[in-house]
Amino acid sequence: MNRTPTIxxxxxxxxxxxxxxxxxxxxxxxxxxxxxxxxxxxVETLNYKVNRQARAxxxxxxxxxxLVYASDLxxxxxxxxxxxxxxxxxxxxxxxGFNLMTQAVNQNADNTAEQILDMIDAxxxxxxxxxxxxxxxxxxxxxxxxxxFPVICISSGAGSQALAxxxxxxxxxxxxxxxxxxxxxxxxxxxxxxxxxxxVSADDRFTGFLRALTANGLAGEAYVAxxxxxxxxxxVEAFPALYNASLRPTAIICGNDDMAxxxxxxxxxxxxxxxxxxxIVGFDDTPVSEIVWPPLTTVRHPVKQIGYEAVRMLHERxxxxxxxxxxxxxxxxxxxxxxESVSAPCER
Amino acid sequence: MNRTPTIxxxxxxxxxxxxxxxxxxxxxxxxxxxxxxxxxxxVETLNYKVNRQARAxxxxxxxxxxLVYASDLxxxxxxxxxxxxxxxxxxxxxxxGFNLMTQAVNQNADNTAEQILDMIDAxxxxxxxxxxxxxxxxxxxxxxxxxxFPVICISSGAGSQALAxxxxxxxxxxxxxxxxxxxxxxxxxxxxxxxxxxxVSADDRFTGFLRALTANGLAGEAYVAxxxxxxxxxxVEAFPALYNASLRPTAIICGNDDMAxxxxxxxxxxxxxxxxxxxIVGFDDTPVSEIVWPPLTTVRHPVKQIGYEAVRMLHERxxxxxxxxxxxxxxxxxxxxxxESVSAPCER
DNA sequence: TTGTATGCGTTATCAT
DNA sequence: ATGATAACGCATACAA
Numbered sequence: 001m002n003r004t005p006t007i008x009x010x011x012x013x014x015x016x017x018x019x020x021x022x023x024x025x026x027x028x029x030x031x032x033x034x035x036x037x038x039x040x041x042x043v044e045t046l047n048y049k050v051n052r053q054a055r056a057x058x059x060x061x062x063x064x065x066x067l068v069y070a071s072d073l074x075x076x077x078x079x080x081x082x083x084x085x086x087x088x089x090x091x092x093x094x095x096x097g098f099n100l101m102t103q104a105v106n107q108n109a110d111n112t113a114e115q116i117l118d119m120i121d122a123x124x125x126x127x128x129x130x131x132x133x134x135x136x137x138x139x140x141x142x143x144x145x146x147x148x149f150p151v152i153c154i155s156s157g158a159g160s161q162a163l164a165x166x167x168x169x170x171x172x173x174x175x176x177x178x179x180x181x182x183x184x185x186x187x188x189x190x191x192x193x194x195x196x197x198x199x200v201s202a203d204d205r206f207t208g209f210l211r212a213l214t215a216n217g218l219a220g221e222a223y224v225a226x227x228x229x230x231x232x233x234x235x236v237e238a239f240p241a242l243y244n245a246s247l248r249p250t251a252i253i254c255g256n257d258d259m260a261x262x263x264x265x266x267x268x269x270x271x272x273x274x275x276x277x278x279x280i281v282g283f284d285d286t287p288v289s290e291i292v293w294p295p296l297t298t299v300r301h302p303v304k305q306i307g308y309e310a311v312r313m314l315h316e317r318x319x320x321x322x323x324x325x326x327x328x329x330x331x332x333x334x335x336x337x338x339x340e341s342v343s344a345p346c347e348r
Numbered sequence: 349m350n351r352t353p354t355i356x357x358x359x360x361x362x363x364x365x366x367x368x369x370x371x372x373x374x375x376x377x378x379x380x381x382x383x384x385x386x387x388x389x390x391v392e393t394l395n396y397k398v399n400r401q402a403r404a405x406x407x408x409x410x411x412x413x414x415l416v417y418a419s420d421l422x423x424x425x426x427x428x429x430x431x432x433x434x435x436x437x438x439x440x441x442x443x444x445g446f447n448l449m450t451q452a453v454n455q456n457a458d459n460t461a462e463q464i465l466d467m468i469d470a471x472x473x474x475x476x477x478x479x480x481x482x483x484x485x486x487x488x489x490x491x492x493x494x495x496x497f498p499v500i501c502i503s504s505g506a507g508s509q510a511l512a513x514x515x516x517x518x519x520x521x522x523x524x525x526x527x528x529x530x531x532x533x534x535x536x537x538x539x540x541x542x543x544x545x546x547x548v549s550a551d552d553r554f555t556g557f558l559r560a561l562t563a564n565g566l567a568g569e570a571y572v573a574x575x576x577x578x579x580x581x582x583x584v585e586a587f588p589a590l591y592n593a594s595l596r597p598t599a600i601i602c603g604n605d606d607m608a609x610x611x612x613x614x615x616x617x618x619x620x621x622x623x624x625x626x627x628i629v630g631f632d633d634t635p636v637s638e639i640v641w642p643p644l645t646t647v648r649h650p651v652k653q654i655g656y657e658a659v660r661m662l663h664e665r666x667x668x669x670x671x672x673x674x675x676x677x678x679x680x681x682x683x684x685x686x687x688e689s690v691s692a693p694c695e696r
Numbered sequence: 697t698t699g700t701a702t703g704c705g706t707t708a709t710c711a712t
Numbered sequence: 713a714t715g716a717t718a719a720c721g722c723a724t725a726c727a728a
Binding site for chain 4: 016017018019020023030031032035054056057058059060
């Protein structure tokens with residue numbers, strides 16, 4: 001019979017106590033170099049691996065972080081936005097010795113908050129990363145705070161930031177910047193495909209756009225807007241109404257890249273030339289923006305870095321001696337990245 | 349002091365034994381309806397949640413399945429291929445009461461097998477889903493079998509299927525089918541962007557293509573081929589050499605959609621019209637194929653369904669009384685899906 | 697049908 | 713610096 005070795009097997013073979021083995025396994029400084037060496041060798045020869053279940057039960061911590069994201073489970077796979085977030089978080093977890101789990105939550109369910117709180121109550125993780133739109137669910141955040149549970153919000157709005165720490169870009173400024181960029185190129189009439197309701201960061205982008213219009217003396221009826229839901233298809237559907245509006249915009253700003261690609265698709269279908277007939281810009285600089293034709297002008301939103309930063313902040317709080325500190329918000333720089341879907345408006 | 353409730357708290361309040369609570373929690377039939385009701389009510393009022401760590405330690409099983417996929421951690425986020433796999437697996441897990449974890453493994457590391465075996469040895473999961481190229485690592489599979497550990501291979505080749513159960517499409521037949529489709533449309537000279545080495549399923553696709561050529565009396569020098577690595581960029585780079593070859597193909601077949609989109613990008617950059625000047629087809633029917641312009645003709649590879657099937661098979665083995673059965677391979681139907689990136693060749 | 701007792705493999709507490 | 717011992721919360725063999 002050949003059971004898998006336990007910590008006691010190691011202790012016995014190394015001729016030390018169980019506690020000592022545990023100490024070297026956890027990098028405690030209070031163990032003589034000589035003994036440490038011997039234990040390590042024994043671990044090697046036995047091919048011993050710590051039992052994570054036992055460790056989690058005994059230690060009360062499982063070193064598991066959960067990234068929760070909105071999903072439909074039926075519709076399209078999650079966009080590159082989430083992939084980027086996950087990749088960044090994963091890298092930080094690897095470096096910091098955490099495990100990462102991703103938790104899809106159907107945003108149309110009526111018990112989303114309950115599902116998320118269950119992850120806490122059922123001790124499935126010891127840290128939470130909330131992505132939009134959950135990161136802006138104030139009710140949910142209040143419940144989490146009541147449990148005094150570590151959480152980081154991604155791209156959360158002002159209301160959320162008062163309740164919990166967050167990471168993200170300054171979406172209002174980003175919206176302002178793209179608009180200014182377009183105005184600088186010569187555009188005066190705009191179309192805007194907004195994000196879904198309750199996405200605070202999406203609204204912030206629109207608000208920034210509006211401020212740029214005002215700042216440049218273009219207030220009033222210089223734009224026409226539609227709502228999308230961040231999917232390719234919503235971009236496809238929103239474009240025609242915008243383009244055919246009596247205002248006839250020369251540039252379309254989209255709340256994210258997926259919708260921008262949808263708008264481009266519609267434009268192609270209508271026989272329009274991009275950017276000759278219509279300029280289009282996206283938001284987020286996800287990988288799609290580089291693979292479509294023409295390459296999409298967009299605003300860089302370093303989601304990978306944001307994912308990384310999120311777990312770094314979680315780890316920081318984990319290390320902290322005091323219980324809960326005041327919420328901190330980390331803002332990551334954004335930038336307009338000019339590619340080939342924008343040109344000066346062609347006056348007719 | 350308000351500790352989180354344990355099973356003993358529930359038992360005490362409900363006035364039953366600990367085991368009885370455990371029974372209703374695990375759906376055992378041997379408990380009277382009356383008592384079950386009472387326990388359930390108590391669980392509700394106490395907001396009791398089972399401690400998964402304790403359950404895993406005591407039960408020896410954690411109901412955790414791991415989906416391992418190739419990643420670079422530095423390069424582009426994983427393609428839609430993996431997202432689809434994960435989504436399907438996740439749905440099946442939800443239905444079957446499993447948890448799903450995804451494990452990224454850097455395919456360029458020199459200890460990939462070790463990393464994967466560690467998931468078994470360290471008891472991090474009780475079932476493994478291996479995606480390419482790991483699903484074709486015969487050495488690794490031998491080691492897994494030696495541990496008698498449940499595993500399902502995605503899109504594995506013949507060699508792998510002898511060692512472990514698998515799910516996937518018939519890649520050789522799929523390659524044959526696209527080629528026949530193109531030949532039927534009128535094409536006679538082809539370019540082929542192959543997948544990376546060691547990807548057995550990618551080679552199978554190429555083999556099927558070759559067979560179609562022979563079957564249609566086009567053996568000999570009717571094609572020119574390049575190798576890619578399944579990324580967009582490799583498609584971008586491979587295209588010009590193919591198009592400018594003295595053979596001058598009228599249709600390009602790509603080993604997956606990402607490379608096809610790359611080829612399309614290159615064609616656009618060269619001022620070519622698709623499909624007027626060159627027809628392009630992809631492989632997998634991932635979401636990108638619907639969002640590029642023109643919509644990409646490709647072959648449907650139902651990865652979501654495959655992911656679902658993989659955990660279903662794992663669950664089946666889990667339920668089975670006997671230890672290890674003979675490997676079984678499930679083949680999912682594929683189909684050429686015609687969109688707008690292919691037309692009859694324009695003879696000059 | 698129900699309850700009791702034991703063990704899962706580790707970390708934490710407290711001695712030494 | 714090291715070790716003995718007590719939790720940790722649950723499943724399960726066994727007894728009733």
